[in-house]
Amino acid sequence: MSFIKSKTIPLVITVIVAIFMLLEYYFPVPGIKSTAKTIRDWAVIIAAFALGLGAANLLRIHSLNIQRRTTGIWPFSIWLIFMLLLFFVVGVTLSIEHTAYKWIYQNGYLVLYASVFSLISFYVITSFYRAMSIRSIETSILIVCAIFAMLKNTPAAVAFWPGFETIGTWLLDVPNASVHRAAILTAAIGSIALSIRVLMGRERAQLAE
Amino acid sequence: MTKKETTLKDWINVTVILQILICLAVAIPIAVPIGLPVPITEYTRNVYNIVESIEPGSVVLFTNEVSAGGWGEMASPTTAVMQHLFKRPVKIVFVEFFEDSPILTEMALDKIDKGDKVYGVDYVHLGFVPGYGTAVAMFAKSVWTAFPVDYHGTPLEELPLMADIEDASDFEIQIEAQTVPAVGPVDMLQHIHSPYEVPFVVIATAVAAPGHMAYVESGDISGITIGVKGGAEYEILIKRLGAGAATMDAMSISHLLLIIVLIVGNIIYFTKRRGP
Amino acid sequence: MVDLAQISGIWFGAALNIFIWSLVFKENRFYRFAEYTFIALSAAHFSVLGVKSILTIGWIPLSTGKISYIIPFIFGFLLYTRFSEYWRWLSHWPIAILVGVGIGLGIRGAIDIQIIKQIRATMKLAVFANPMEAFNNILFVIMLISVVSYFIFTFAQEGTLGKGYNYLYRLGRLALMAGFGIALGNTVAVRLALFTSRWIFLIKDFLGIG
Structure with a gap:
């Protein structure tokens, strides 16, 4: 059991997969090409599964916050979980083309993302005044x-x-x-x-x- | 211990004055447009000429890797180039390799004049596939494996445009709008441009553009438009002013303000250093 | 008729925008509310796209008889074992596949596009049409060599050769500064463009001015 749990197996998987990707490019024989293509197609599906990891981790951490009543944070954790589940349920049940999903995306997600990025402008001007000295x-x-x-x-x-x-x-x-x-x-x-x-x-x- | 009251005097300092100034430098030209001139750069004109010279009937691959946060800068150039493509007798396939981008492509498609182009025959929106570089390689090898259905859930068999498209070599040219570092021109060059010899044009954000210039010099990137300014120039070239042109007055004045602040800051620094 | 969805969207967006900008004054509850909303929406959006992608690129082939597609499904689920202390080791297997594919594709792409083609393009600079182009090409190559040498840390810079190398090293640092300066100028353009786009939203869409 300890061998199965060890890091040797993942390392062997990594090496085999990487070698197939390289062989496909430098020795494109049919058998290698088809195997490499299959592995790559699988990797994309695994990557799709990975997209939910962030949400799962957030749910775990913020559930703990609520459970422990972490000072100053737990009410926000309730809000975070509510919004996360709401947006997820709307997206999965109604599709991302639905008006409700687009509304949250355009008026919530996009606005917040752009506002966070634009926030730096306030600090750019002060840094230009204070830090950009010719020394x-x-x-x-x-x-x-x-x-x-x-x-x-x-x-x-x-x-x-x-x-x-x-x-x-x-x-x-x-x-x-x-x-x-x-x-x-x-x-x-x-x-x-x-x-x-x-x-x-x-x-x-x-x-x- | 008594809590100290914050007075107006505490608030007013150089930092706050500068922050108010940058807000005014942007807000006033938006509320009261001045109409400052916008000269066309060679970079933008080159991209316009490339799009103008695409063979009629060719299929163009348009990849969008713009984040929702970067859309404020990229909406103008992306929409303008898309609009130009819709004016030309070419077919367009839209694809995204970043999670934020499919809805942004739809937002841009909603805004542009599609003329007599018909969905499924003249243009198709395939949507998003995860995996970044791996997904690009998968798509390049087999478009149908990466997208069994399009963005709207229609099987590719029902889209006449997709009948002749198997892999990346079926595209005449690729145009890419990108802001995110996770996936972008390097992946496209590695998995589409180099193996399938598809000419590659980039609609770049201003911060990423310097990093792409080595590929422009080597000829791997055939053309590049840079940031919202490139978008405004493109809007002028296609004679359809939009979001880019509306920002140019504010961009000019805020840039000049920053340069003045930089110079004043240095004058003060040297004055203090030489002082007693 | 007034579009209620549009108006409520503008008000909601404007409020979130101002909440985020309120950080300029100090950390506050409104900012934190907006920050948590952003994190929630971001994670949810990625998950929704994940589910949609699993259904299109995974489930469709599986449901049409490609039984082998069950394997990536199993590996995909194994990713979530990382939340269990006992089963965490299983999550290393799908990660190994992702890393292996990334390494394989990365190496072959880097050799071609980032090394061979870049060196070939540099060698082409030996050909020039006029004195200005010659100057540019020479400067290009000198800066390139000096910056590359700046990143070589594997030998001590001693002796006559080392002294010469130190000049190159210094030149590399100056060249890098030029590159950073241009990058800084362009970064400012991006930030101001995003700042401007938010102000357009607040002034034109929210306040209805202009």
């Missing part, structure tokens, strides 16, 4: 590039002097593309190295308890 060559390069990138994104400034567009585009096409290509190359090498470590069983974060 070294590095910060001066950062700030000058940021200013030109912002001027490029300002239609009125570009209309006033088209040179802002030219400079902004040059910055985006040459220094920026170069830096990002370096980041892409190094990140790709890093991700392959990490993948090899996972396949060798040296990296087991995905199997953490």
